[in-house]
Amino acid sequence: MNNDFPKEFFVEIETDDFREGRISVNKIDDGFMAEIDIVQVETRKIWRHVKSIFGRETAHDALEDASYYLGKFLRGESIN
Numbered sequence: 001m002n003n004d005f006p007k008e009f010f011v012e013i014e015t016d017d018f019r020e021g022r023i024s025v026n027k028i029d030d031g032f033m034a035e036i037d038i039v040q041v042e043t044r045k046i047w048r049h050v051k052s053i054f055g056r057e058t059a060h061d062a063l064e065d066a067s068y069y070l071g072k073f074l075r076g077e078s079i080n
Helices: 059-074
Strands: 007-012 019-028 031-040 046-056
Touching: 007 059, 019 046, 019 059, 031 059, 046 059
Parallel strands: none
Antiparallel strands: 007 019, 019 031, 031 046
16 A cells, blocks of 8 residues: 555445445554545545544555454444
8 A cells, every 4th residue: 555645445335336345554653543434436425424533554454454343333242
C-alpha cells in the first residue's frame, strides 16, 4: 500500500444491488484505524455505520480486521 491516506475499499454485497460495504483506512497518531460502513452504491451515502476500530500497527492489519468485522455484520453475527 502507498502512503496516501485515507484509503477506501468497497465490498460488493451479493444479496443487495443498492448497497455495498465500505472500509476506510486512515493513519492516526498511534497507528492505523478503520471505519466500516454500509453505503448506497450510487451516492456512497452512509446507510449504516457498522464499527470503528483503532490501534492497529499497519494499514494491512486495519483492513484485515475491518474485513472480518464487515463479514460478521453481513452474516448477522454480533460484532462487539
